Amino acid sequence: MMIELVKAKKRMSVQKLMITLLAVAFLLPTASQAQTAEELILKVKAKLDKVNDYQADGKMKTNVVFIKAPIAKVKVYYKKPNKLKINNESGISFIPKGSVNINLNNIFLNTTGFDIIDVGKESGTNFRIIKMLPKDENADVVLSTVYIDEAQALIRKAKTTTKENGTYELEMTYGKYAEFGLADKVIFSFNTKDYKLPKGITFDYDDGTKKEQTPDKLKNKKGKVEISYSSYVINKGLPDSVFK
Amino acid sequence: MWKLLKIELFKIFKRPRTYIAFGAIAAVVFLIQIALKFDGKSYIDLLLSNLSGSFEFSDDFKNKLLNGYLICFVILNTLLIQMPLLVALISGDSIAGEANMGTLRLSLTKPISRMQYMIVKFAASIIYTLALLIFMAALALVGSMLIFGTNDMVVLRSEGIEQIKSFDVLWRYFAAFGFAAVALTTVSALAFLLSVFSENSIGPIIATMSIVIVFTILSEMNIPIYDETVKPYLFTSHMVAWKGFFYVQADAEGTTINGSMENFPAVMRSLGILIIYIFLFFGTAVWVFKKKDILT
Amino acid sequence: MNKIIEVTNLSKSFRDIKAVDNLSFTVEAGQVYGFLGQNGAGKSTTIRMLLTLITPTSGEIEIFGLKLSKHRKEILRQVGAIIERPDLYKYLTALENLRIFATMSGVKISEKQLMDQLEMVGLAKRAHSKVKEFSQGMKQRLGIATALVHDPALIILDEPTNGLDPQGIADIRNLILLLCRERGKTLLISSHLLSEIEMIADSMIIIDKGKKLVEGKVNELFDPAETIVELKTTDDAATYLKLEQSPLKKYMHGKRNDCLLLKLHRDEVPSVMKELVQMDVNVISLHSKHSLEDYFLSLTTGSTHVEVAKN
Numbered sequence: 001m002m003i004e005l006v007k008a009k010k011r012m013s014v015q016k017l018m019i020t021l022l023a024v025a026f027l028l029p030t031a032s033q034a035q036t037a038e039e040l041i042l043k044v045k046a047k048l049d050k051v052n053d054y055q056a057d058g059k060m061k062t063n064v065v066f067i068k069a070p071i072a073k074v075k076v077y078y079k080k081p082n083k084l085k086i087n088n089e090s091g092i093s094f095i096p097k098g099s100v101n102i103n104l105n106n107i108f109l110n111t112t113g114f115d116i117i118d119v120g121k122e123s124g125t126n127f128r129i130i131k132m133l134p135k136d137e138n139a140d141v142v143l144s145t146v147y148i149d150e151a152q153a154l155i156r157k158a159k160t161t162t163k164e165n166g167t168y169e170l171e172m173t174y175g176k177y178a179e180f181g182l183a184d185k186v187i188f189s190f191n192t193k194d195y196k197l198p199k200g201i202t203f204d205y206d207d208g209t210k211k212e213q214t215p216d217k218l219k220n221k222k223g224k225v226e227i228s229y230s231s232y233v234i235n236k237g238l239p240d241s242v243f244k
Numbered sequence: 245m246w247k248l249l250k251i252e253l254f255k256i257f258k259r260p261r262t263y264i265a266f267g268a269i270a271a272v273v274f275l276i277q278i279a280l281k282f283d284g285k286s287y288i289d290l291l292l293s294n295l296s297g298s299f300e301f302s303d304d305f306k307n308k309l310l311n312g313y314l315i316c317f318v319i320l321n322t323l324l325i326q327m328p329l330l331v332a333l334i335s336g337d338s339i340a341g342e343a344n345m346g347t348l349r350l351s352l353t354k355p356i357s358r359m360q361y362m363i364v365k366f367a368a369s370i371i372y373t374l375a376l377l378i379f380m381a382a383l384a385l386v387g388s389m390l391i392f393g394t395n396d397m398v399v400l401r402s403e404g405i406e407q408i409k410s411f412d413v414l415w416r417y418f419a420a421f422g423f424a425a426v427a428l429t430t431v432s433a434l435a436f437l438l439s440v441f442s443e444n445s446i447g448p449i450i451a452t453m454s455i456v457i458v459f460t461i462l463s464e465m466n467i468p469i470y471d472e473t474v475k476p477y478l479f480t481s482h483m484v485a486w487k488g489f490f491y492v493q494a495d496a497e498g499t500t501i502n503g504s505m506e507n508f509p510a511v512m513r514s515l516g517i518l519i520i521y522i523f524l525f526f527g528t529a530v531w532v533f534k535k536k537d538i539l540t
Numbered sequence: 541m542n543k544i545i546e547v548t549n550l551s552k553s554f555r556d557i558k559a560v561d562n563l564s565f566t567v568e569a570g571q572v573y574g575f576l577g578q579n580g581a582g583k584s585t586t587i588r589m590l591l592t593l594i595t596p597t598s599g600e601i602e603i604f605g606l607k608l609s610k611h612r613k614e615i616l617r618q619v620g621a622i623i624e625r626p627d628l629y630k631y632l633t634a635l636e637n638l639r640i641f642a643t644m645s646g647v648k649i650s651e652k653q654l655m656d657q658l659e660m661v662g663l664a665k666r667a668h669s670k671v672k673e674f675s676q677g678m679k680q681r682l683g684i685a686t687a688l689v690h691d692p693a694l695i696i697l698d699e700p701t702n703g704l705d706p707q708g709i710a711d712i713r714n715l716i717l718l719l720c721r722e723r724g725k726t727l728l729i730s731s732h733l734l735s736e737i738e739m740i741a742d743s744m745i746i747i748d749k750g751k752k753l754v755e756g757k758v759n760e761l762f763d764p765a766e767t768i769v770e771l772k773t774t775d776d777a778a779t780y781l782k783l784e785q786s787p788l789k790k791y792m793h794g795k796r797n798d799c800l801l802l803k804l805h806r807d808e809v810p811s812v813m814k815e816l817v818q819m820d821v822n823v824i825s826l827h828s829k830h831s832l833e834d835y836f837l838s839l840t841t842g843s844t845h846v847e848v849a850k851n
Binding site: 206 | 321
């Protein structure tokens with residue numbers, strides 16, 4: 001009888017061990033695949049949702065092949081969910097159409113949800129690449145590809161294709177305001193049409209230097225605008241009139 | 245020589261036709277300013293039409309763009325085509341007009357050398373040209389600054405746009421006006437030279453304008469055969485170099501470098517060529533005049 | 541007497557045409573010197589060479605004893621000129637014109653002195669009127685004022701009576717005589733009006749095709765005994781016949797379509813007149829044809845044999 005009890009006990013601890021082992025075996029994969037794409041997206045959105053509005057000071061560099069512009073002091077205003085305005089209070093700035101898309105929340109603007117595709121990781125940076133396709137066929141955004149820094153739940157890059165404004169790219173670098181999902185530096189790349197004015201209107205000065213005869217140089221290039229933010233004033237409230 | 249110069253200036257500014265030139269400039273400047281004050285936005289829309297798809301051009305943007313610095317540039321663009329005529333009007337009359345009136349004959353029997361006479365006459369033409377330019381600068385630049393305010397200046401070239409920060413603009417205008425003075429003096433010298441050959445001022449005036457117009461067309465048309473052969477030598481190609489003061493350098497990322505010029509040596513070279521032309525025209529005029537028999 | 545102008549072997553060619561051909565003449569101080577010739581003879585060209593408007597092809601010009609080519613400014617300070625019509629700025633006033641030319645002549649002159657000049661030519665009241673409002677005579681007077689404003693020692697007038705009425709011509713004549721006789725100026729005048737030259741010139745030169753024909757004192761160049769007189773009557777043909785039958789026959793010198801010509805001593809004219817009246821000749825007019833003109837015509841067209849002038 002005693003021997004039978006001991007045997008039974010032994011069997012039970014082995015079983016426990018096996019169950020434990022099995023349980024661990026099950027759990028381990030989900031711990032290393034800590035979040036699904038959906039979960040990550042939700043995390044990122046949650047961070048961004050912390051911000052109702054902000055007013056930021058920044059310096060803007062314009063890098064478009066046919067524009068030479070000085071660095072401009074700008075103010076950027078944002079109000080949830082989709083109001084964004086870049087303003088040069090004193091001087092002139094060439095602000096790209098679609099600059100409203102600098103607001104990352106725009107990617108998530110959707111009432112009917114997304115199809116989310118997990119593409120995996122970007123080699124080198126280890127960013128998680130996730131494709132988001134709005135279910136709503138009437139939405140302006142056709143496809144967004146986001147590159148997320150998983151550890152911080154911050155979008156580092158976004159490539160978005162829209163119906164209105166073609167494809168644009170965003171590249172973010174974060175610093176002090178990372179917890180709000182607000183970047184220290186944003187590089188916004190966009191499509192520009194060609195620029196040309198007839199020489200009969202401009203009467204340019206020809207200084208004799210041979211211009212490069214590459215006709216493709218000016219065509220269909222991407223323009224870039226780089227904003228370096230120096231400070232954000234967050235959630236202090238902004239009237240709608242600012243965005244007119 | 246001062247006394248003689250005073251006499252020449254007295255004669256120039258006593259003639260009604262001198263004031264026609266000033267009036268014409270004022271009229272052009274005011275017309276442009278009025279038009280752009282009332283409907284500058286349409287003008288901007290026209291110029292930036294193919295960019296409106298790529299950039300936000302708000303009303304605020306257009307208002308800032310249409311500032312005194314841009315307006316002045318627009319005015320200069322048109323006026324520096326018409327100014328040569330106004331300059332030729334007086335310079336072409338310099339010698340020919342006196343011959344026509346008969347007063348050249350009497351003047352040359354006076355104890356003044358022909359060289360002195362030419363120098364004084366040409367100096368008076370230059371002073372008139374400068375007066376015209378300063379008058380235009382006052383109306384076009386100062387006037388536009390007062391009416392439209394100041395802001396960054398955007399220069400629209402055929403192949404690109406340049407934006408100059410507002411504090412970086414004024415010195416460029418002073419330099420441009422200085423350059424324009426030399427450019428117009430070149431036209432003045434040409435008209436002066438042609439004036440020596442005629443006894444009627446209409447001839448030299450029309451001849452000067454015709455030459456300026458034809459050469460300008462050759463300079464601007466970009467016809468390859470002329471571009472490669474004659475264009476670098478035409479003084480009209482170099483007269484427009486004042487714009488070079490508004491072409492800035494940018495770094496690799498397209499950010500303008502304050503206080504810079506895209507091609508300063510080229511502008512200086514153009515200046516040098518114009519000065520050579522002035523000496524050439526004036527020198528020839530003096531040489532011909534000294535030998536000339538006054539038969540009328 | 542010192543020489544004010546001395547021209548030696550002066551020539552000017554325009555391409556192949558010799559406008560002035562080896563011309564030499566002298567103008568003495570205080571003289572009125574007449575410069576005569578037909579149109580295109582080279583008078584104007586010569587005068588313009590004296591005034592440095594035209595460069596000689598060869599030859600020398602000395603004025604005030606100085607070479608013109610080397611001392612131009614110094615010489616011209618003392619020269620006043622009117623060439624054909626007066627050269628004035630029509631859009632300026634008389635006073636402004638005068639001031640300009642005075643300054644160009646190198647003189648410092650006060651406003652009062654300018655007004656005095658205008659007074660002298662009778663234009664003081666119109667000092668502030670624009671020249672374009674002036675009549676021809678007024679412009680001429682202003683021209684004279686500008687020529688004299690710097691008190692030049694030598695005055696050169698090229699056809700100064702062109703376009704003037706008889707009064708204007710008389711004014712010029714009087715002024716010239718005044719300047720010369722009373723102020724001791726030297727005048728060189730070229731003119732078509734031979735009668736005028738005859739009346740005022742001391743010496744003269746006649747040129748043709750750029751060459752000198754004759755030069756000399758006016759009263760030595762033609763003989764008063766050889767005065768030609770033009771006689772106009774109601775019936776020239778009848779008068780001609782009458783004269784042939786009369787003692788006046790010795791004076792007959794020929795006839796023209798419009799008159800008869802008599803050659804006699806200037807002093808005999810009054811008595812001849814009386815004789816004609818007694819002959820019942822109806823005289824319309826009788827006046828001495830300008831012997832100088834005849835002389836001039838004879839020289840330049842070679843129609844009448846003439847004595848070479850004594851110098």
